[in-house]
Amino acid sequence: MLTVALPKGALLEDSIRLLQDVGLDFSAFNDPKNRALQIVDPTGQARGLLVRALDVPVYVAYGQAQMGIVGYDVLREKKPNVADLADLKFGYCRLSVAVKSDSGYQRSLDLPAHARVASKFVQCALHHFHELDLPVEIVPLYGSVELGPITGMSEAIVDLVSTGRTLRENGLVEVDLLFESTAHLIANPLSYRLNQGNLADYCQAIREKLAVKTSELMNS
Amino acid sequence: MLTVALPKGALLEDSIRLLQDVGLDFSAFNDPKNRALQIVDPTGQARGLLVRALDVPVYVAYGQAQMGIVGYDVLREKKPNVADLADLKFGYCRLSVAVKSDSGYQRSLDLPAHARVASKFVQCALHHFHELDLPVEIVPLYGSVELGPITGMSEAIVDLVSTGRTLRENGLVEVDLLFESTAHLIANPLSYRLNQGNLADYCQAIREKLAVKTSELMNS
Secondary structure (H helix, E strand, O other), X not given: OEEEEEXXXXXXXXXXXXXXXXXXXXXXXXXXXXXXXXXXXXXXOEEEEEEOHHHHHXXXXXXXXXXEEEEHHHHHHHOOOOEEEEEOOOOOEEEEEEEEOOOOOOOHHHOOOOOEEEEOOHHHHHHHHHHOOOOOEEEEOOXXXXXXXXXXXXXXXXXXXXXXXXXXXXXEEEEEEEEEEOEEEEEOHHHHHHOHHHHHHHHHHHHHHHHHHHHHHHHO | OEEEEEEOOOOHHHHHHHHHHOOOOOHHHHOOOOOOOEEEOOOOOEEEEEEOHHXXXXXXXXXXXXXXXXXXXXXXXXXXXXXXXXXXXXXXXXXXXXXXXXXXXXXXXXXXXXXXXXXXOHHHHHHHHHHOOOOOEEEEOXXXXXXXXXXXXXXXXXXXXXXXXXXXXXXXXXXXXXXXXXXXXXXXXXXXXHOHHHHHHHHHHHHHHHXXXXXXHHHO
């Protein structure tokens, strides 16, 4: 049986809708009273696993799920051993460098030598500043990264931005963009090769749905 | 001004109560409508920072908060550069090895060679199995670690247990205890040495309150 790993949080609703479009119904995960982390689709064709976004590629890499949906930001930060099959075009956000709006810094290169940068995306942040030949100290945080500059712990942050509301509310402003992120369809490489649980057929059906949506958008 | 880092989540209520006992009122963080991550105590003596439990020692190590409250489990896993000043005796839990109850494993050493162990506490888990000379593969997860054995991804987990309800509900059983954990009072080492913001006086007052409570318990 095909097992699909779905991410808790912001990407869940659109993920469930996409899988419904190809005949897999995991809408029970939408029920706020649901406590189960594993459910079988009513047709009995597939099992859904509801896990943290960061854990989706772990289940897929280990082959416990053959397919999964996860943000591109997680793929960039964790570099898991999974096949990245399609950009699903929902869940848009971007990983950006932000500073206090009254700091005067206009771009990453304006930061002082050996500045402190708070981030949940340690690898992506290191890579960005390394490419600029700007040595900085990354302060790894797990939440509320915007507190870094507010408390004076760091000159900048590298964080996900979607509407920009959190930045504005905290007097911060974006000065550089590392990359844009959307939800991606991923698969276990070996499962994909062996077409376990008709994985390739589901992937193909998802790609076709996406192509239809894209052409509808272009013609509208 | 003294800045105190408080942990979101299970330890927050008791942390606020303890600080009230020594004259610092951060009860505004208890208000579910509160969105502020920084508040000043009504007496104007101290500032409270509300952050993720894992971030408390980061703010304290960097000196952005001089004092903080955090679980001993976080200190063991992250080994931050902070002074561990007192066991606050609340927030009890333990870090344990658990396996499926029908697996037949009675202790860590029964696990098969190169077993997989899922955990959020990668360093603690590695240390435990290293001490036993039992090479295992740690699968790092961020949430719902109990899914590891259920999906067959891992033979065991290393996870925090408080009541044991989650384990029982998922057909898992504890087989080894790594350590017990409670909330600890921590301080920035330099701030403590320099007695910034009367840090040492607050620590002394907290220790005295704890001593009174302990003797009350012993005499009751």
